[in-house]
Amino acid sequence: MKLYYSPGACSLSPHIALCEAGLPYDLVKVDLKAKKLENGDDYLKINPKGQVPALALDSGELVTEGPVIVQIIADQVAAKNLAPARDSAERYKLLEWLNFITGELHKNFSPLFNPAIPDEVKNFFKDRIMGKFKHADSQLAGRDYLMGKQFTVADGYLYTMLRWADGNKLDLSGLKNLMAYKDRVAARPTVQQALTREGLMKAA
Template sequence: MKLYYSPGACSLSPHIALSEAGLPYELVKVDLRAKKLENGDDFWKVNPKGQVPALALDNGELVTEGPVIVQMIADKVPAKNLAPTRDSAERYKLLEWLTYINGELHKNIGPLFNPMLADEAKAIFKDRAMGKFKYVDSQLAGRDYLMGKQFTVADGYLYVMLRWADGMKFDLSGLNNLLAYKDRIAARPKVQEALVKEGLMKAA
């Protein structure tokens, strides 16, 4: 498999999933502004959406959209328990979390990276995202991870959103469950492995 990524972008979520899954993969860095690969190839020809993540499968198919990609990765290695079994009540809870992170956090924090966005608009998006983080904090009470004791692909995705929040200087003080959770995820060896590969932290 081949993961098209940009360092620290939402493609970090499937990168973490691949690392946790222990599956073999190749990383292909994308310049999202120029829509070019490192070798100069046109990224539009790889993914007509022009976005990361994109996962090229060994059979030549391309899968896009992070929440779909991470489930596919999890289903390839069921023994790792990165996602509950299909059609189970727990699987639908995982889908609920992936949808919430995608629609409520990702879509509110993402616009903050746009330098053309007016400060008033940024304040609105930031305030919305803070409200969503407060909800997540309440749901993490007494839990190690979103689904309870087991790390899943939803945790990798939420962790990326928390990294974005750090970069955007969100004040998460007081959200103690969330802050402890972020530290817990950051301490995972496979998460650190993905961060090192993307140049986001130095190897220990």
Template sequence: MKLYYSPGACSLSPHIALLEAGLPYDLVKVDLKAKKLENGDDFLGINPKGQVPTLVLDSGEVVTEGPVIVQMIADKVSGKNLAPARDSAERYKLQEWLTYINSEVHKNFGPMFSPVLADDAKAFFKDRVMGKFKYLDGALAGNDYLMGKQFTVADGYLFTMLSWAERMKFDLAALPNLLAYKARVGARPAVQAALTKEGLMKAAA
């Protein structure tokens, strides 16, 4: 498999999932502005959407959209419990979390990366994301992970969003459950390995 990624982008989520799954993969870096690969090839020829993450399976099939990719990865190693069993009530709960992170958190972050959006508009979206984080802080009370005691692919996605919040200087001091959760997920070896491979964290000496 090949994961097309950009360092620290939302492709960090499936990168974490691949490492948690222990599946073999190749990393291919994408320049999202130029829509080019490091070797100069046109990324749009692989994914016409021009977005990461993009996963190319060994069969040549191209899979896009993060929440779909991470579930596919989880299903390849069902014994690792990165996602509940298909058709189970717990699986639909996982999909609920993935959808919430995707539509309510991720999509409200997008405008804050815009170089042309005014600061007051960015502040509006920041307030919206903070509201979502407050909800998540409450949902995490008494839980190690979004699904309870078991780490799932939804946690890799939320961790990615929390890393964006850190980059953008969000003040999460009033959200202790969320801060403890970020530290807990961030301490996982697979998460540290993904950050190191993407150049976001120095390798341990």
């Protein structure tokens, strides 16, 4: 498999999933502004959406959209329980979390990365994001991870959003469950492996 990524972008989520799964993969860096690969190839010829992540499967098929990609990865190593079994009630709960993160957190961050958007508009979206993080904080009471004791692909996605919160100087210090959760996820060797490969932390 081949993961097209940009350091620290939402592609970090499937990158963490690949490390957790222990599957072999190649990592291809994308310049999202220029829509080019490091070798100069036109990324739009690979993924017309021009976004990351994109996962090239061994079959030759290209899959886009993070919540779908992480489930594909998880289902290849079902024994690792990165996603509950298909058609189970727990699987639908995972889908609920993935949809919440992608629709309510991820998309609300988008305006914060646009320099053309005025600060007062960005502040509106920051307030919305804080409300969504408060919901996540409430759901993490008494839990190690979003689904309970078991780390799943939804956790890699939420952790990526928490890194974005840091980058945008959102103060989440009052959300104690969420802060403990962030530290818990960050301490996982597989998460540190993904961060190191993307140049986001120094190798130990």
